[in-house]
Amino acid sequence: MVLLLGGHCVKKPNIIFIYSDQHRGDAVGCAGHSEIKTPCLDRLGSEGVVFTQCYTNGPICMPARATMMTGQYVREHGVWQNVVEADRNGPSHVRNIRDAGYHTALVGKTHLCMHTGGTRSQEKTQILQDWGFEDIYEMHGPHASGVNKSAYSDYLEELGLWETHRDYVQTSKARLEAGQARAWEDPPCPLPSESHLDSYTGRTAAEWVRDYGGDKPFYLQVLFPGPHNPFDSPSEYREMYNLEDISQGIMDLPKEPHPPYIVRSLYRAGDAKTMTVEEKKQLVINYYAKITLIDAAIGGIIDALEAKGELDNTWIIYSSDHGEMAGDHRLSHKAVFYDASVRVPLIVRPSGGQSGWTSEGLTDCLNITATMIDVAGAEPLENSDGVSFAQQVIAGPDAEGAQKGKEVVFSEVASHTMVFDGRYKLIVEALSQKPVELYDCETDPNELNNRADDPELASIRQILTDTHLSQIRGRLDEEKLRIFEATPGKRYPSSA
Numbered sequence: 001m002v003l004l005l006g007g008h009c010v011k012k013p014n015i016i017f018i019y020s021d022q023h024r025g026d027a028v029g030c031a032g033h034s035e036i037k038t039p040c041l042d043r044l045g046s047e048g049v050v051f052t053q054c055y056t057n058g059p060i061c062m063p064a065r066a067t068m069m070t071g072q073y074v075r076e077h078g079v080w081q082n083v084v085e086a087d088r089n090g091p092s093h094v095r096n097i098r099d100a101g102y103h104t105a106l107v108g109k110t111h112l113c114m115h116t117g118g119t120r121s122q123e124k125t126q127i128l129q130d131w132g133f134e135d136i137y138e139m140h141g142p143h144a145s146g147v148n149k150s151a152y153s154d155y156l157e158e159l160g161l162w163e164t165h166r167d168y169v170q171t172s173k174a175r176l177e178a179g180q181a182r183a184w185e186d187p188p189c190p191l192p193s194e195s196h197l198d199s200y201t202g203r204t205a206a207e208w209v210r211d212y213g214g215d216k217p218f219y220l221q222v223l224f225p226g227p228h229n230p231f232d233s234p235s236e237y238r239e240m241y242n243l244e245d246i247s248q249g250i251m252d253l254p255k256e257p258h259p260p261y262i263v264r265s266l267y268r269a270g271d272a273k274t275m276t277v278e279e280k281k282q283l284v285i286n287y288y289a290k291i292t293l294i295d296a297a298i299g300g301i302i303d304a305l306e307a308k309g310e311l312d313n314t315w316i317i318y319s320s321d322h323g324e325m326a327g328d329h330r331l332s333h334k335a336v337f338y339d340a341s342v343r344v345p346l347i348v349r350p351s352g353g354q355s356g357w358t359s360e361g362l363t364d365c366l367n368i369t370a371t372m373i374d375v376a377g378a379e380p381l382e383n384s385d386g387v388s389f390a391q392q393v394i395a396g397p398d399a400e401g402a403q404k405g406k407e408v409v410f411s412e413v414a415s416h417t418m419v420f421d422g423r424y425k426l427i428v429e430a431l432s433q434k435p436v437e438l439y440d441c442e443t444d445p446n447e448l449n450n451r452a453d454d455p456e457l458a459s460i461r462q463i464l465t466d467t468h469l470s471q472i473r474g475r476l477d478e479e480k481l482r483i484f485e486a487t488p489g490k491r492y493p494s495s496a
Contacts, residue, residue, distance in 0.1 A: 012101065012217040013351040014314040015372055016209075016301065019068070020224040020294055021061065021109060021141065022334060024323030025054060025343035027291055030356070035247065037240055037292045040299035041347055044316055046356040048349030049393050054363045055409040055420065056322045059342045060335045061111045061141075061228075062086075063413055064321035064365065069093060069112065069131060071369045071384030073472060074412035075430060078480025081414055083487055085113050088130040091381045093369045094219070095132030100378035103216040105135035107205040108223030121150035133221075137204055141225045142232065143173045145197055152200050156191075164190050172230035181229070183332055184275070184283040189232040193293065196234060198226040202297020206304040217313075219376065222301065226290050227324065229333060233289030241288055246281040250328040250446050259427070259436045261414045265331045272330040280327040287326050311353075315375050318347040319368055329447075337418045337427050337437065338447050342411050348393050357397035361405025362422050363389060408468045415485060419468050424457075426464040431481060433469060435461055 025031065029038045030045030031052055058064040058074045066072070066079040066086035071093060077086045098104045106128065113127050121138040128136050140148045146169025156162040168190050175181055189196050194203075205222040212218055253273065254262050266273075275283075298318070305311040323341045325331040334341045346363065348371075370386030373379070392401055411418040417430045425447070427437040435452040438461060451457050 011313060012377065013375060014217050014310060015097070015102075015219045015375055016222060016305075016314055016316050017220070017368075017372060018222045018224070018298060018301070018316065018318045019108075020318075020320045021111075021226060021228040022322060022324045023227055023291060023294075023320035023345055024326065024340050025052070025345050026340070027288065027324075028345045028347070030347065031345060031358075035241075035245060036288050038295045040295045040302060041318060041345075043302070044298075044318060044347045044349045047353035048316075048347060048356060050356070050358045051346035051348070051363050051389075051405075052358060052360050053405065053422065054319065054344050054346035054365075054368075055342055055411055056320075056344050057365045057409075057411050058413050059322040059337065059411060060413050061321055065111050068321070068365050068369055071366055071381035071386050073366075073385070073410060073475060075417070075472065075476040075481070078477050078484070080412070080481065080484040082111075084484070088112070088127055091384070092132050093373055093378070093381060094221075096373055096378040096381065097219045097376045098132045098134065100376050101216055102219040102376055102378075103135070103212075103214045104133050104219050105137075105208060105212075106133050106221040106223060107137040107208060108139055108201045108221070109141050109225040110138055110223055111141065119148045121148065135208065137208070139197065139201060139225060142197060142228050142230060143169055143176075145225065146170050146173070151204075152197060155200060156195065159195065161191055161195060168232065169230070172232070176229070181332055182272075182275075182279075183229060183231050183286060183327070184279040186229070186231045186286050188235040188238060191234075193234040193236060196232070196293060198224050198290070198294050199297055201225060202294070202300050206300040209301060209304040209310070210308060217376075219372070224294050224297070226294055227287060229324075231283070231286035231290055233286055233293055237289035237293050238285055240292060241285045243278060243281045243285070246284050246288075248277045248280060249284070249326070250448075251277065251280065251330065252446070252448055253330050255448070255450055259416065261335055261337075261416060262331070264414075265325070265333065265336050272327060272332060275327060275330060283327045283332075287324060313351050315351050315372075316347075316349040317368060317372065318345060319365070320344040335413050337411065337416075337425065339441070342418065348389070350390075350393050354394075354396065357402070359389075359392070359397075359403055359405070361392075361403050362407075362409050362420070363405050364409045364411075367406070408464075410472060415481065417469065419464050421464065421468070424460050424464060426452075426461060426469075428465070428469065430476065431478065433465060433473075435465075 030042040057067040070091040366386035374388035438452040
């Protein structure tokens with residue numbers, strides 16, 4: 001498909017959105033991290049823009065993914081935790097991009113719908129078609145992949161590796177549900193590296209790129225199931241790291257009283273209260289090594305684009321649904337509003353590439369969705385607060401708006417809402433707007449001093465509440481929130 005611009009035929013660019021699961025925002029080399037090894041993501045950053053202040057609108061899988069698809073805040077779509085599904089017949093940026101003349105495809109973990117024991121991913125195909133996808137290669141998350149079937153389980157069965165994978169995953173899941181998630185003890189993946197779930201996902205995406213022969217430009221989502229726990233990184237990737245080279249991070253426990261989401265996170269962290277510095281460093285290595293594995297798989301996708309001659313006609317955007325505490329504050333996983341959980345990577349390489357640069361402006365997932373719509377020339381999502389940064393990327397580092405972003409960003413999970421203005425981070429109960437956490441991230445970057453009740457910051461709380469939270473107050477679907485609140489025993493389900 002071509003557009004006529006100024007009398008010239010211009011081919012619409014392809015778009016590849018690479019969206020991993022549980023990649024914290026600081027764990028990328030091109031974002032300034034000196035310990036992690038991410039050469040392929042660093043290459044994308046050297047040919048595009050690294051946004052260092054990107055925040056998820058929901059620090060857990062399904063809320064974040066529902067926002068990414070719909071362009072709505074959690075309070076609007078109502079997916080407050082991994083217990084309900086967003087309306088697949090509501091807004092969808094994928095449908096809008098499809099209707100703008102793109103061929104749409106996905107490879108990997110969508111987590112847009114619930115999968116129960118023994119479900120085949122193909123049984124949910126109609127749901128994903130309703131969202132707007134045409135080519136569908138869905139897989140499950142690391143834990144669900146040991147119970148539910150997909151093309152990946154078929155692949156393992158052909159190699160005689162299915163039972164090995166299943167047993168590893170089920171043992172890990174049982175430890176997690178028993179509150180014994182000692183991630184520093186996660187054994188390495190028992191499969192060959194090339195058979196790891198994330199390797200398979202990347203290879204399948206690269207094959208799709210090589211095989212695509214349609215006349216339309218394509219929009220491909222590559223949804224890596226990792227680096228979500230278990231941190232089953234293969235031994236060869238762990239050997240790339242040494243304990244003595246890893247910083248210890250934040251060993252302090254969150255100060256009491258704890259909001260309910262932190263109480264749950266402390267439970268899920270297992271024995272992290274007594275975790276040693278060496279154990280924490282091993283946890284980080286297990287996690288970093290899984291990111292490095294995914295980075296290698298991303299390199300395969302880039303190679304496929306180059307071999308097909310499509311790299312310079314493709315926008316590549318990399319981000320993640322949420323971060324990972326990785327032992328900081330003696331917490332594991334996500335679903336809290338500390339930076340490690342709520343800040344995510346964002347790397348944008350426009351078609352043709354450019355000299356790499358960094359933007360420190362505040363941005364979020366809503367902006368990513370708006371940008372992909374903009375690049376595709378698709379119809380914007382109605383009533384979405386997403387703002388495209390496509391022109392900001394193209395204009396370069398010396399343009400007036402290079403370092404500008406949103407005035408504030410919002411994030412929500414488990415009946416609580418965060419508002420962050422780049423310095424002050426306030427978390428309130430979504431319905432009552434009662435403050436439960438407040439951090440001055442300029443003077444307290446490790447978020448150790450909760451000043452929710454500090455009279456010295458009363459004016460800050462008022463500004464964040466009256467000026468900013470008031471902007472989205474009318475968007476709260478109270479009925480959906482109350483349904484979530486009334487769901488017994490399901491507010492904090494096992495992760496996928």
